[in-house]
Amino acid sequence: MIGQLTGLVSHIDGDHCLIDVNGVGYVVSASSHTLGLLPRPPEVARVLVETVVREDAIQLFGFAEADEQAWFRLLTTVQGVGARVALAILSVSRPSLLWQAVHAEDRTAFTQAAGVGPKLAVRLLTELRSKVAKMPAPASMSGTSMNAGGGGAAISTSLHGSAGLEQDALMALEGLGFRRAESWPIISRLIGDHVGEGLDVIIRLALKELAR
DSSP states (O other): OOOOEEEEEEEEEEEEEEETTTTTEEEEOOOHHHHSSOOTTTTTEEEEEEEEEEESOOOEEESSHHHHHHHHHHHTTOOOOOOOHHHHHHHOOOOOHHHHHHTTTTTTHHHSSSTTHHHHHHHHHHHHHHHHHHHHOOOOOOOBSBTTOOSEEEEEESSSHHHHHHHHHHHHHHHHHHHHHHHHHHHHHHHHHHTOOHHHHHHHHHHHHTOO
């Protein structure tokens, strides 16, 4: 089983990337958050990998942080939630927000993901409640770098602070007509690159990139 890949990011497209490890290209599916943290091709990156083996295929799912991988595993224990739906949830809600949503019984963090309707959202809240209750509240995110050489984007901000800033920025951009899936990778990267900056700065920088 493949648990981690370190190699050249040769291509990023949609919901997956291609990582070249010594001449072998691995297609790795990932959330928009993880894809947004990858260095631009052709730079070297290291990603955590979850290998899913089915009768007709072997699929690789990559993660920027261990928290995201843990939630991927947790989400896929719920009946009706496959790997693709779990990634869709992680593309619109970070682990800290999912933790808060389960405790607050808030379906919004789940229903905004593609493939999750009201009934499945209720099942997620019901089945995750007992499991999440045993988990500690996320307090911070480790400074994990996606660049094997140490020059890539890193996360080193408070979960609660960065999560709140992310949501405020995304809501502001949605109000301006930008899709959340389009804005999320840019917002996530900008917050990591500009630690301590306020909402107005993040939105201004994001608009510059989105306007290109």
